[in-house]
Amino acid sequence: MGVDFTVSVFGVLILAHAASSTVQYRGLLKITEEEFSGLPMDVMVELILGSIFCMWAARTIPGKFLLIHPNLGNFLSLVGTFFPVILPDCVVL
Numbered sequence: 001m002g003v004d005f006t007v008s009v010f011g012v013l014i015l016a017h018a019a020s021s022t023v024q025y026r027g028l029l030k031i032t033e034e035e036f037s038g039l040p041m042d043v044m045v046e047l048i049l050g051s052i053f054c055m056w057a058a059r060t061i062p063g064k065f066l067l068i069h070p071n072l073g074n075f076l077s078l079v080g081t082f083f084p085v086i087l088p089d090c091v092v093l
Contacts, residue, residue: 004060011053018046 021043029036039047 004057007053008057008061011050011057014046014050014053018043018050021046 022039025040025043026036
């Protein structure tokens with residue numbers, strides 16, 4: 001969990017820095033009375049890298065997915081209970 005957790009923290013820090021840079025840039029535009037046309041390129045690069053790091057960490061940190069084997073009989077009786085008009089032969093009394 002060491003490298004994955006480090007990457008996730010790094011991604012969150014990059015996103016936080018990009019957010020603070022955006023706020024500072026908007027404040028600068030208000031002072032200079034210029035129109036907001038878009039973010040600077042360095043902030044866009046930070047947003048993309050931070051998002052990639054966070055998505056990669058979210059994919060790798062939880063671990064392996066486990067298979068789910070539902071009991072089909074219980075599932076059909078549950079479906080028949082909630083939708084008796086659609087599946088009338090699945091109702092178990």
